[in-house]
Amino acid sequence: MKFTLSWLKTHLNTDADLSTILKGLTNIGLEVEGVESPAEKLGAFRIARVLTADPHPQADKLQVLTVDAGDGPLQVVCGAPNARAGLIGVFGAEGAVVPVNGMVLKKTAIRGVESNGMMCSFRELELGEDHDGIIDLDPQAPVGQVYAQWAGLDDPVIDVSITPNRQDCMGVRGIARDLAAAGLGTLNAIIVPEINGAGPGPDVRVDDADGCPAFFARTVKGVTNGQSPEWMARRLKAIGQKPISTLVDITNYLMIDLGRPLHVYDLDVLKGPLVARKGRAGEEVLALNGKTYTVDDTMTVIADDAAVHDIGGIMGGEHSGAQDSTTGVLIECAYFTPERIAMTGQKLALTSDARGRFERGVDPAFLDDGLSIATDLVVKLCGGTPSEATRAGEPPVAANTVRYDPSQCLSLAGVYVGDDEQKRILQSLGFGIEEHDATFDYQDGVPVTTPAYWTVSVPSWRRDVDGWPDLVEEVVRIVGLDQVPSTPLPRTPGVAKATATVEQLMERRVRRTAAARGLSEAINWSFISEKEAASIGGGDWALANPISEDLKVMRPSLLPGLLSASRRNVDRGASSVWLFELGRRYFADRERATASFVLAGEKLPRGWQTGKAQAFTAFDAKSEVVALLAAAGAPVGNLQSFGEASAAYHPGQSGTLRLGPKTVLAEFGVLHPSLAKQFGLTGTVVAGEIFLDAIPAKRRNGFMRAPYAPPALQAVKRDFAFVVDEALEADALVRAVRGADKKSIVDVRLFDVFAGPGVEESKKSLAIEVTLQPGDKSFSQEELDAISASIVKAAEKLGGVLRG
Missing domain, CATH: 3.50.40.10 (Phenylalanyl-trna Synthetase, Chain B, domain 3)
Structure with a gap:
């Protein structure tokens, strides 16, 4: 709904400026879409008189004009058929910008004749579609004056978005009525003329x-x-x-x-x-x-x-x-x-x-x-x-009345507005009000008091008002929606308990942790194609009547959706893709909560040593898996690494994390090259899946951050290097050493793997860092020696020999 400021003021008697009116419109719920003033883009165009008009020496359809725009005569080449000596038109001098195409006028030569500007048509100034000739103004128009001012174009145009329920504001008068009710002026009376007809009306x-x-x-x-x-x-x-x-x-x-x-x-x-x-x-x-x-x-x-x-x-x-x-x-x-x-x-x-x-x-x-x-x-x-x-x-003008108690404004909207002010607002909007005093009577011998109320007559132009809540809305709207206080709802005893389940809280922690580690969340369909399902071992559920063949099988894994999303990102120029998703996998017996991720492309930032892009490795995937398992409340310190990941992963570059040999909590690693190729991905792609439903319930239920209790004494670190069989997994050595003295050993970290000169063939050297934390007193040398001996003994049980 567009209108000009001067048009509005034919209905609204007001001294308010444009900014006040715009703010008032917004406050009463009439959203201002935009404001524009044609005069702003026409400020460089002035009224000019054509002094002479002579044929162009090099073109039959052009004329050479002498134009005066108040600063003396200028030569202009013009092709308009109505250009003539004595015409009063609109002239754009050098530097003016033509609104219709954004062209900046410059001094130029047209067919060898110098031209110093442009005589304009209505279309070139975006004032109409007329382009048959240049603008031909009243002969009395003042030469030299800015055209927009003389033509009354310095009148801002206001564009207001009208919601479907406000049919009364689909006219300028309705908007003026609202502004008058808001105190921005008074509504001018509408004059309905009396028509004295001659003869009967039409049939x-x-x-x-x-x-x-x-x-x-x-x-x-x-x-x-x-x-x-x-x-x-x-x-x-x-x-x-x-x-x-x-x-x-x-x-x-x-x-x-x-x-x-x-x-x-x-x-x-x-x-x-x-x-x-x-x-x-x-x-x-x-x-x-x-x-x-x-x-x-x-x-x-x-x-x-x-x-x-x-x-x-x-x-x-x-x-x-x-x-x-x-x-x-x-x-x-x-x-x-x-x-x-x-x-x-x-x-x-x-x-x-x-x-x-x-x-x-x-x-x-x-x-x-x-x-x-x-x-x-x-x-x-x-x-x-x-x-x-x-x-x-007969028009449908049946009376519509609403019973209204002014106190309902406070009870419903939380805004106190005095009775007199409510009455003024409603009457300004055209509502009629009949006040009824409180009454006292007996019903079946019981005293009954009827509180005071109003009978409000709804005007014929407000078909959206149906009940007393609508009247409250009208009052609050005119007072200003910005006056509605932000008041929290009261917490009713027995109702204010947390509604999120343990599983939902766990998923929330995993989601936040993944996002904090730089992964972007993807939300994919729970259905995949039969081809995609077959690539990861097939699905248990297929739809008999799918909406698309690409959405036929209920996904047994989140990987297909993430791999497809990764390909779309790569196709659009993403050099590094970090995506994760929390969702459900569907099997014959039940659905399983799962968190999955895919890392593809370059590993950012690039390596500082070479400056070249690095590829993701299985250890990057393991790092993400361990972090997400920790967020989910899994006992990551007790996890065991196994190498038997599913067929979706590259053999020898993948693994699983388990609680014991049977309880698989996650699998991770480099994606199998054939699977990556099937989804259009090149290079090394790593992924991981965390099986949230496999985490022991007692761990999920009891997830709580341990209170921060810094040790009173400084920790002691000792490094050990053991020569072990090449087939021995480093994780086995780490777990064995950690169990050598559970009271003193708080952390064991592998920091080096070596095979080569100085190490027997079929052997390897594993170097570990052991962190020892004293309790109420520092370790004595004898205690440190005893702990070291227990560490060496634990390694020897696995065939490890302390490296000299």
Whole structure:
């Protein structure tokens, strides 16, 4: 909904400036989409007089003009056919920017003749579509003045977003009414002229009361159509409406101004009475937009004995609309039901400004007044003699009243507004108020007190108001939505318990940990294709009637979805992909909660030693798995590494983490090359899956951060290197050493693996760092020697020999 500031002030008597009005609109719930002032982009264009116009020596269709824009004569080359000596137009000098294309005007030579600017057309200034010639102004226009100021274009255009329930604000007057209620001025009285008709009204009737309950009309004979007055055309052009002719522009103007759509018919084209009826199968209408529409019996049309002339309430017909030669018109002012308008518009895929208002619901009590205002404008601007009005049907103007207690404003919205202020606001918005005092009576011998209340009459233009909460909304809206306090709801005893389950809390921790480690969350379909399922061993559940063959099998793994997402990221230029997902895997017995991730592309940041990109390794995947398991509450210190990952992973570059030999908590490693290739991924791709449902419940339930208790004494670190069989897993040695003295040994870390000179063939050297933490006193040398001996003994049980 667009309107200019000056247009608004024809209805709103106010001294408020633009910024105050914009803030007021936002505060009362009318969202400002934008504000623009045409004068800002036209400030460099001035009114100029053409002093001379001579033929161009090198081009038949060009002229060489001498132009005076107030600073003396300038030479300009122009190709407009209407350029002539004495013409007053609009001139853009060197440096001006042409609005239509953003071109910066420069001094240039056109066919060998110097040109110092440009005489402009309406289209070049984005003031209309006329491009047949340059602008031809009134001879009295002041030469040298900025054109936008003289033409009244320094009038800001405000664009407001109107929600579907606010049909009353689909006209400038409704917006002015809201601002007046908010204290930004007073609403000017609307003047409804008295029309003294000569002769009977036109023959119109209603045969489809469900679609068109009321059809009011009046004829005006002896009119002279032409161009709209400058004030009307300027306002319409400012909001993007193209002026057509006075008769048509009057209807468009009143639709924007008062929210009342109307239509005018060429009286000489009509054959017989004009009837609002249902459409008939096969009937067609050539609408004003140049397109032909086929109607049916679910639609309301306006027709005479010969043809259909109007798709009721949406768009008129081309052949019966007002033309330049029209001398008599029939003015239609009807009420169409919103439901019928919406259904017809959807069926025909036809939108219009009239439809946008009728399907919201125009004021059914404004037919007489709307017809009188339109008739008065036609007579004043086009002349002619009006007839009496014909009123066919009955508009739905049944009274709507709401019982309201002013205290409900505080109880519902949490905002205290005094009774007098509420009364002022509602009456300013057009509501009627009848106050009722409290009463005291006896019912069956029991004293009953009825508190004071109001009976509020809802105005005919507010079909969205149905009950007392709507009245509270109106009061709070006008007071200002920014005045609603942020008040937390009270916590009712026995209800304020945590609602998240243990599993949900665990998943929340895993999700946050993954994000904190730099992974981005992906959310994929729970269905995959049969081909994708087969690549990871097949799925247990297939849909009999899938919406797509690519979504046929319920996923037995989260990897296919993550791999597809990784490929899409790589295809769009991502050099490093870090994706994770929390979801469910589906098997014949049950669904299983799982967290999975994929790392593909380059490992960032690049290595500082070589400056080259590095590939992900199985150890990168293991690092992520251990971190996520720790977040889930798994006992990561007791986990054992095994090498038997699923077939999705590369043999020898993958593994599993388990609690004992049977309880698999996760698997990780380098993805099998054939699987990566199937999903279009090149290079090394690593992945991991954490089986959240396999984590012991007691660990999940009892997950809690240990209190921070820094040791009183400094830890002691000792390094050991053992020569072991090449087949021995380093994890076995680490676990054995950790168990050598559970009281003193708090951490064991592998930091080196070596095989080569100095180490027997089929052997390897594993170097570990052991952290010892003293308790209430420091370790003595004897105690350290004893602990070291127990470590060596634990390694010897695995065949390890302390390296010399």
